[in-house]
Amino acid sequence: MATLPHAARGANAKVWPGGEAEPESAPECGSAGARLLPFRQPGRPSQRDVVIDLSRLVGRVRHPTPSGIDRVEHAYARHFLSQYRTAASGAAGGGRTVRFVARFGVFGARELPLPAVERFLDALERGWSGADGDSKRDWLRLIATSRRVRGGERGSAGAITIIPSHQNWHRQRWLEARRGAQGRLVLFLHDTIPSDYPEYARAGGAQRHLQRLGNALAVADGFIVNSAATGAALLRHADHPYRGRVTVAPIGFDVPAAAALPCAEAADRAADARRDDERPYFVALGTIEPRKNHLLLLHIWRRLSELMPETSPETAPRLVLVGRRGWENENIIDLLDRSPGVRRLVTEHNALGDGELGGLIAGARALLMPSFAEGFGMPVIEALTLGVPVIAADLPVYRETAGDLPRYLDPLDGTGWLAAILEYSDTNAPDRQARIARAKGWRAPSWAGHFAQVEHLLEELDA
Numbered sequence: 001m002a003t004l005p006h007a008a009r010g011a012n013a014k015v016w017p018g019g020e021a022e023p024e025s026a027p028e029c030g031s032a033g034a035r036l037l038p039f040r041q042p043g044r045p046s047q048r049d050v051v052i053d054l055s056r057l058v059g060r061v062r063h064p065t066p067s068g069i070d071r072v073e074h075a076y077a078r079h080f081l082s083q084y085r086t087a088a089s090g091a092a093g094g095g096r097t098v099r100f101v102a103r104f105g106v107f108g109a110r111e112l113p114l115p116a117v118e119r120f121l122d123a124l125e126r127g128w129s130g131a132d133g134d135s136k137r138d139w140l141r142l143i144a145t146s147r148r149v150r151g152g153e154r155g156s157a158g159a160i161t162i163i164p165s166h167q168n169w170h171r172q173r174w175l176e177a178r179r180g181a182q183g184r185l186v187l188f189l190h191d192t193i194p195s196d197y198p199e200y201a202r203a204g205g206a207q208r209h210l211q212r213l214g215n216a217l218a219v220a221d222g223f224i225v226n227s228a229a230t231g232a233a234l235l236r237h238a239d240h241p242y243r244g245r246v247t248v249a250p251i252g253f254d255v256p257a258a259a260a261l262p263c264a265e266a267a268d269r270a271a272d273a274r275r276d277d278e279r280p281y282f283v284a285l286g287t288i289e290p291r292k293n294h295l296l297l298l299h300i301w302r303r304l305s306e307l308m309p310e311t312s313p314e315t316a317p318r319l320v321l322v323g324r325r326g327w328e329n330e331n332i333i334d335l336l337d338r339s340p341g342v343r344r345l346v347t348e349h350n351a352l353g354d355g356e357l358g359g360l361i362a363g364a365r366a367l368l369m370p371s372f373a374e375g376f377g378m379p380v381i382e383a384l385t386l387g388v389p390v391i392a393a394d395l396p397v398y399r400e401t402a403g404d405l406p407r408y409l410d411p412l413d414g415t416g417w418l419a420a421i422l423e424y425s426d427t428n429a430p431d432r433q434a435r436i437a438r439a440k441g442w443r444a445p446s447w448a449g450h451f452a453q454v455e456h457l458l459e460e461l462d463a
Helices: 068-089 114-129 135-145 172-179 205-219 228-236 263-276 294-307 330-338 340-345 354-362 378-385 396-402 414-424 430-439 447-462
Strands: 050-053 098-103 109-112 160-163 184-189 222-225 245-248 281-285 318-322 346-349 367-369 390-393 407-409
Touching: 050 068, 068 098, 068 114, 068 447, 098 114, 109 114, 109 135, 114 135, 160 172, 160 447, 172 184, 172 205, 184 205, 184 447, 222 228, 222 447, 228 245, 228 396, 245 447, 281 354, 281 378, 294 318, 294 330, 294 340, 294 414, 318 354, 330 340, 340 346, 354 378, 367 378, 378 390, 378 396, 390 396, 390 414, 407 414, 414 430
Parallel strands: 050 098, 050 160, 160 184, 184 222, 222 245, 281 318, 281 367, 318 346, 367 390, 390 407
Antiparallel strands: 098 109
16 A cells, blocks of 8 residues: 655545665755655565566657657666666676567557667667767667567566556556566556646547546556656546555656766856856746646746837846647747747747757756646756756645745746746846755755666565
């Protein structure tokens, strides 16, 4: 039976016990105090075979920049490739066999050769970093060398299958097949937003996500969730008490290569960038869709354009939007494309490499996150790691992962957001400097910590 940490409990929430120790491999950059989630040390590695379903990732090759889910799936593939190498080399701590599968439409379930998977992951990583990388070529090689899963779509008998995305959850037979005979199925739930906030979903998205959750709760032996808030939301969708295991494992953060500096050095570099910039700017990171509340920011910047004439461009703060254009966003796009005031002060980037993005965030006065709902909010973690203050909507998941480091505002408080933006335009604003100083002791979640939790879950499922 699973418990949430006390701070995340609702009146009727089921809760799951955590452990005591934090992984020794946690990075030196960030904050133990801001993290509310318990961690456990991993014990022996799982002795069951592990099968990783990469169905979503192999279908994302046409996208030049990754979503948060893409990064998670990529990290899972990397981690378990490493586990395979350990087992193959006979090193201490090895012992598991790892395989990768994917569903290719009419071709059904295919097993992916490990060397081809590694080449594909390398190509994706090069492309995401902005370096030259032909991921489509390696994708074609991956498909060409894949082979039909023995026994059709049935999972391996006795294996633990992990699906680190929501791909194909609406197909209950696929989930049952992935579980296999006497096997175990573990699903990574990123959020329940489409079902909880249907007004922000694509047409039909809410019903599809409800179907996913129903199937998942009926079939899965365990869930990995990125926050206690996501875990509580999952259990609210259960018709009956969920008898499986739910493990809270915050997503790890890797500093983009161009900004991969020790934390103090990263903060100093960011401070230098801010001092050298005569035109202050703010960054908002995320897909351009209604849930992210870009409309609030664009109305604020249209107002700033009226308050600050073109004759004094150095005093007007800029807004840089980073993210592809999403769905249900006609009013937002109209402002971006047709408002003279917005066009004067707002810049839009639909695709940036990791290094460019890290440098852009490092030079910003603050990261702005006025979202109405989030499952985790990785941009907040990224900004704090780079020593950049955050102004964010007052959401439970932000308080869970970042504590009191961001400056919180109601996502409907336009006047408050305008005042905070004008205040933080001054690099020496007292509140801004105080938050930068406080964040120097902060500790970002690590992939080492994440997979320590995953290993603990696998140990339990071995039994």
